Amino acid sequence: MKLTGAQALIKSLEMQGVEVMFGLPGGAILPVYDPIIDSPIRHILVRHEQGAGHMAEGYAQATNKPGVAMVTSGPAATNIVTPLANAYMDSTPMVVITGQVATSSIGTDAFQEADTTGITMSITKHNWLVTDASELPEVVAEAFHVATTGRPGPVLIDLPKDVSNQMMDWYWPEIVDLPGYKPNTKGHPRSIASAARMIKEASRPVFYVGGGVLKANGSAALAALVAKTGIPVVTTLMARGAFPDDHPLCLAMPGMHGNYTAVTAMQKADLLIALGARFDDRVTGKVSGFAPGAKIIHVDIDPAELGKVRKPDVPIVGDVRLVIEDLIEALDRGEAGEMPQADLEGWIRQIQAWQELNPLSYDRDPSDGSLKPQYVVETLSSLTPDGTILASGVGQHQMWASQYWRFNHPNTWVNSGGLGTMGYAIPAAIGAKVGRPDKMVWAVDGDGCFQMTAQELVTASAERIPVKIALLNNAYLGMVRQWQEMFYQERYSEVYLSPDLPDYVKWAEAMGCVAFRVESQEEVAPAIEKANEINDKPVVIEFRIDSREKVFPMVPSGASNDEIVLGPKYGGAS
Amino acid sequence: MSGTGPNFVPRSLPGGRSSSDISHHVLSVLVENRAGVLARVAQLFSRRGYNIYSLAVAPTDDERFSRLTVVVDLESVTLEQITKQLHKLINVIKITEIDPLDAVEQELLLAVVAADVQTRSQILELAGIFGAKVLDVGLERLTLALADTPEKLDDFTELIKIFGIVEVQRTGRVALAKLNRSGPRSGVSRGKAS
Ligand SMILES: Cc1ncc(C[n+]2csc(CCOP(=O)(O)OP(=O)(O)O)c2C)c(N)n1
Ligand SMILES: [Mg+2]
Numbered sequence: 001m002k003l004t005g006a007q008a009l010i011k012s013l014e015m016q017g018v019e020v021m022f023g024l025p026g027g028a029i030l031p032v033y034d035p036i037i038d039s040p041i042r043h044i045l046v047r048h049e050q051g052a053g054h055m056a057e058g059y060a061q062a063t064n065k066p067g068v069a070m071v072t073s074g075p076a077a078t079n080i081v082t083p084l085a086n087a088y089m090d091s092t093p094m095v096v097i098t099g100q101v102a103t104s105s106i107g108t109d110a111f112q113e114a115d116t117t118g119i120t121m122s123i124t125k126h127n128w129l130v131t132d133a134s135e136l137p138e139v140v141a142e143a144f145h146v147a148t149t150g151r152p153g154p155v156l157i158d159l160p161k162d163v164s165n166q167m168m169d170w171y172w173p174e175i176v177d178l179p180g181y182k183p184n185t186k187g188h189p190r191s192i193a194s195a196a197r198m199i200k201e202a203s204r205p206v207f208y209v210g211g212g213v214l215k216a217n218g219s220a221a222l223a224a225l226v227a228k229t230g231i232p233v234v235t236t237l238m239a240r241g242a243f244p245d246d247h248p249l250c251l252a253m254p255g256m257h258g259n260y261t262a263v264t265a266m267q268k269a270d271l272l273i274a275l276g277a278r279f280d281d282r283v284t285g286k287v288s289g290f291a292p293g294a295k296i297i298h299v300d301i302d303p304a305e306l307g308k309v310r311k312p313d314v315p316i317v318g319d320v321r322l323v324i325e326d327l328i329e330a331l332d333r334g335e336a337g338e339m340p341q342a343d344l345e346g347w348i349r350q351i352q353a354w355q356e357l358n359p360l361s362y363d364r365d366p367s368d369g370s371l372k373p374q375y376v377v378e379t380l381s382s383l384t385p386d387g388t389i390l391a392s393g394v395g396q397h398q399m400w401a402s403q404y405w406r407f408n409h410p411n412t413w414v415n416s417g418g419l420g421t422m423g424y425a426i427p428a429a430i431g432a433k434v435g436r437p438d439k440m441v442w443a444v445d446g447d448g449c450f451q452m453t454a455q456e457l458v459t460a461s462a463e464r465i466p467v468k469i470a471l472l473n474n475a476y477l478g479m480v481r482q483w484q485e486m487f488y489q490e491r492y493s494e495v496y497l498s499p500d501l502p503d504y505v506k507w508a509e510a511m512g513c514v515a516f517r518v519e520s521q522e523e524v525a526p527a528i529e530k531a532n533e534i535n536d537k538p539v540v541i542e543f544r545i546d547s548r549e550k551v552f553p554m555v556p557s558g559a560s561n562d563e564i565v566l567g568p569k570y571g572g573a574s
Numbered sequence: 575m576s577g578t579g580p581n582f583v584p585r586s587l588p589g590g591r592s593s594s595d596i597s598h599h600v601l602s603v604l605v606e607n608r609a610g611v612l613a614r615v616a617q618l619f620s621r622r623g624y625n626i627y628s629l630a631v632a633p634t635d636d637e638r639f640s641r642l643t644v645v646v647d648l649e650s651v652t653l654e655q656i657t658k659q660l661h662k663l664i665n666v667i668k669i670t671e672i673d674p675l676d677a678v679e680q681e682l683l684l685a686v687v688a689a690d691v692q693t694r695s696q697i698l699e700l701a702g703i704f705g706a707k708v709l710d711v712g713l714e715r716l717t718l719a720l721a722d723t724p725e726k727l728d729d730f731t732e733l734i735k736i737f738g739i740v741e742v743q744r745t746g747r748v749a750l751a752k753l754n755r756s757g758p759r760s761g762v763s764r765g766k767a768s
Contacts, residue, residue: 117610118613121610121613121614121617122617122618122621125662125664126663126664129609129610146664178664179606179667180605180606180663180664180665180666180667181664302662303658303661304655304658304659304661304662307652307654307655308655
């Protein structure tokens, strides 16, 4: 069968089981947009290529399947650079296809030419410039293989226009053979056995759970390991939902804005079992002061993470789900099997005491009648169905979302961790809803973030993707304001946005959404309930929140986690 | 942005470090012979702030592969971290860490030396001692070539400096592990990365 390169690309995507792609056409990618008309793959037309990338990421985070985006060359390729960098940092599987000028024009500064593979080299797991149409099925198969195996991540296929038009003989590669890429998924039995012994011996152990557990579909295995050992769990920003917040052993989020107990338990631990986590600086604080008394078991699929920040006592390279399963068995076998597990009762009691002493808290009954963001998130969490997916932007609202939402299921938290990309929420929520139409999808967004990617609500309206946005409008680039207040003597520089410019309700309505504004605590629950009823359109609720509210606790940048600042204390917390 | 530049360390370092410096390690990297591979390796070093002391690229007997010989300068990162990050490049097939003590190493130097009637014979004598070849002779200059170990090249450069070096170029070293006679310590290949 003879196909054009463009047809071969689309057919290859179909062979990969792609159901949906996000994109926006243009000159260099035009040939590929023609066969899309006849393909069962759903194409969602975005309003900005950054939106296409973040939608693909949101889709991937909610489904654990690779997200696919396709854009044209030059400015479109550079517009999708941010999502690639974001997906690279958060190890999100994504395949991006970019158009490129014809091979004969490459290197001549042709119209809309950009060195896409060069630009994206350090923010993709791998990229390909296709120079012959006959390579296409092989390259697509390789691209999906690389994106989804080992440590997942984004890949990019750069496709020159003449290659799209070139004829080729169709084939589909049965196997992918990349001689330089053989991820090791099985943990070394001897390391697993010594990890098991260390777990038995530890009297103050903590599971330090990172996003890798979600990538590996490891939540059920983790739950079994916790049930077996009774060891408490912290879930990093990337791992919220990997272990249920409602479980008594869940200490929730550690790190710069983690709660006191999660931070302190790690600091005082004698053993940290890091599972698919990478000792990010937002978790460790000053590395030399991080968990000083803890031995480290570090499990990761990426060998380069082991010892990158903190030298592990037991490094284990492998798929974290498989390693957890092996670990559960190893606890009953050999030398470890004969050892009794150390008594954790004192440790658990200590942890409970910390929880009682310093729970997350905020002013639930502000005398000035202001609306607190934490109240909004808490109410939203309690009024939405179990399993609701929550997306978020980047800033204070993201931290409040992570702190006050009850995460009880894997892949229900869609956020930008490593890169911290403002504007992630709206497109990522749309992608998540496309991937999980059966689930309610909310986004908690900031006013600054909203203004960066709001145009994608037009996409949501046009494509009938009923996402719901809780816009926490504090009239500020709040997170930056907080740093200026705390560390720059309240010298506010370029952080004020205005509460009513733009008018968010009118703007949302103009984009085809249902929108309302909430200014007081009493209005919160009714507004959320109203939004929950709407299933045919996107909804935006603008919450006018207290501008002065800060995120606490906080470990100041560069400080040791022992220097955690708790902020004001309020009684009557949950 | 200090400390994140292209990371090609100049040859003559202020501290007078030489080619045999302790912080230098040699990696022999077998890569797929594909467009852009060198760029990927160079960009990885640049982006992660690793220093390349010298880099040589050459085809191998198998046309599917090329071999890079990278001399890395270990300042803040471990060799282990560098090899692990290199392994993450899809086109990198195999990395062999060559212990300089257990390797045969060669590098090529070309030097244009000021040589008038009085000094010419002394320079030629020196060239003879080192086994350098005379490639070109001008009225007041000589172009010499020397292929030897990096340390010998250092010594030779020191000595011809006295006469006045007009221009000097070195290729960066290539290295192979010594042949197995009594169980060498070299050729430790590291595990594959994801
Ligand atoms: C693209 C981008 N630009 C700048 C920043 C730096 N930054 C981090 S949080 C923040 C403020 C975000 O404001 P908003 O969306 O209103 O959220 P808030 O903190 O007020 O909840 C800024 C500017 C960033 N993370 N991303
Ligand atoms: Mg704000």
